Amino acid sequence: MKFVDLLAQHQSQKQELDDAIQGVIRHSAFVRGPHVDEFESSYADMMGAKHCVSCANGTDAIYIALRALGLRTGDEVITTAHSWISTSETITQAGGHVVFCDTEDDYFCIDTSQIESRITERTKGIVVVHLYGQPADMDAVMEIARANNLWVIEDCAQAHLAEYKGRKVGTIGDVGTFSFYPGKNLGAMGDAGCLVTNQDYIADFLTLFARHGGKNNHLMEGINSRMDGLQAAILNVKMTRLKAWTETRQELAMRYAELLSSVEQFTLPAVRDDCAHVFHLYVIRTPDRDGLRAFLSVQNIPTLINYPRALPYYQAYEYLGHTTDDFPVAYRHAGEILSLPMHPFLADDEQIQVAEALARYFQYCR
Numbered sequence: 509m510k511f512v513d514l515l516a517q518h519q520s521q522k523q524e525l526d527d528a529i530q531g532v533i534r535h536s537a538f539v540r541g542p543h544v545d546e547f548e549s550s551y552a553d554m555m556g557a558k559h560c561v562s563c564a565n566g567t568d569a570i571y572i573a574l575r576a577l578g579l580r581t582g583d584e585v586i587t588t589a590h591s592w593i594s595t596s597e598t599i600t601q602a603g604g605h606v607v608f609c610d611t612e613d614d615y616f617c618i619d620t621s622q623i624e625s626r627i628t629e630r631t632k633g634i635v636v637v638h639l640y641g642q643p644a645d646m647d648a649v650m651e652i653a654r655a656n657n658l659w660v661i662e663d664c665a666q667a668h669l670a671e672y673k674g675r676k677v678g679t680i681g682d683v684g685t686f687s688f689y690p691g692k693n694l695g696a697m698g699d700a701g702c703l704v705t706n707q708d709y710i711a712d713f714l715t716l717f718a719r720h721g722g723k724n725n726h727l728m729e730g731i732n733s734r735m736d737g738l739q740a741a742i743l744n745v746k747m748t749r750l751k752a753w754t755e756t757r758q759e760l761a762m763r764y765a766e767l768l769s770s771v772e773q774f775t776l777p778a779v780r781d782d783c784a785h786v787f788h789l790y791v792i793r794t795p796d797r798d799g800l801r802a803f804l805s806v807q808n809i810p811t812l813i814n815y816p817r818a819l820p821y822y823q824a825y826e827y828l829g830h831t832t833d834d835f836p837v838a839y840r841h842a843g844e845i846l847s848l849p850m851h852p853f854l855a856d857d858e859q860i861q862v863a864e865a866l867a868r869y870f871q872y873c874r
């Protein structure tokens with residue numbers, strides 16, 4: 509059993525992918541070019557966004573968005589205590605000061621009731637993360653942002669096609685950022701990323717900044733963050749399946765919930781009202797996480813911990829001097845979370861095997 513089965517995914521589209529790759533070689537369109545243009549317009553259409561600007565990876569996407577929104581040295585940016593470090597390291601790289609917020613017990617996203625108490629006169633924006641594929645509480649985020657004149661970046665690296673009240677995540681705030689790292693819900697065969705926005709001036713800046721500030725006349729210093737042709741051509745093929753794969757993930761999640769409903773010792777992932785969760789990860793919680801994980805591993809059931817610590821408790825953020833009392837929910841979650849196998853090619857019998865092993869552990873081993 510695999511945690512994520514990329515080989516099965518690629519076999520399912522082998523001919524189309526091979527043709528796409530050969531097409532890039534034939535055109536020698538290796539960096540940007542027609543495949544990248546096609547990607548940008550198809551992705552914008554699929555998202556219902558006015559603009560899509562491609563870049564090299566999902567981390568760059570956040571960094572570029574922060575620069576586009578005018579972050580300056582010393583500015584403060586509020587973000588969640590529970591994410592992959594790209595979310596916060598880019599704030600620092602762009603000259604900002606990271607201000608963490610605790611997370612929701614049910615949904616793992618930023619606890620919006622705590623945002624306002626962290627706003628100072630130096631706060632410029634909020635970076636929310638739709639963690640594991642669950643939309644953050646965007647109504648609350650946008651209301652706070654509007655009332656305090658803050659911008660909002662949505663880190664959608666785990667949330668392609670997730671919806672909040674009928675709207676695709678990434679199109680609600682000022683900029684949405686995406687990663688196409690191979691294991692993401694839409695993955696390239698290498699690194700790739702993009703940004704979406706409905707605002708023309710932001711799109712112009714994103715394009716300029718990611719391409720050295722312009723070609724014939726450098727209007728400013730930028731960075732070099734480009735999607736290459738091979739990745740774009742591959743993504744163009746895979747994008748046609750994303751909706752179906754997403755639906756399969758949602759069905760698998762419902763099935764996990766049915767299969768596991770009789771086991772009481774852990775908490776299953778909840779879905780926020782009026783939202784479409786896209787289950788990049790299927791994360792359960794149990795105080796006996798480490799014992800369970802070891803037991804599953806012996807039965808060749810792969811699991812992951814996403815992530816072993818809340819961000820403020822990594823060495824990288826020791827300088828902020830936080831204690832475990834500052835983010836009690838995120839701190840507790842880090843010791844309880846376990847990601848079960850979840851991908852569109854997970855077979856029925858594999859899922860049953862996972863569920864039975866979980867039930868066995870709580871029946872006999874405790």
Ligand SMILES: *Cc1c(COP(=O)(O)O)cnc(C)c1O
Pocket residue numbers: 565566567568591592594595637663665666686687688689699700701
């Ligand atoms: C994967 C991920 C990123 C970064 O994407 P890369 O393409 O790996 O740079 C950012 N934020 C979150 C929440 C992610 O899961």
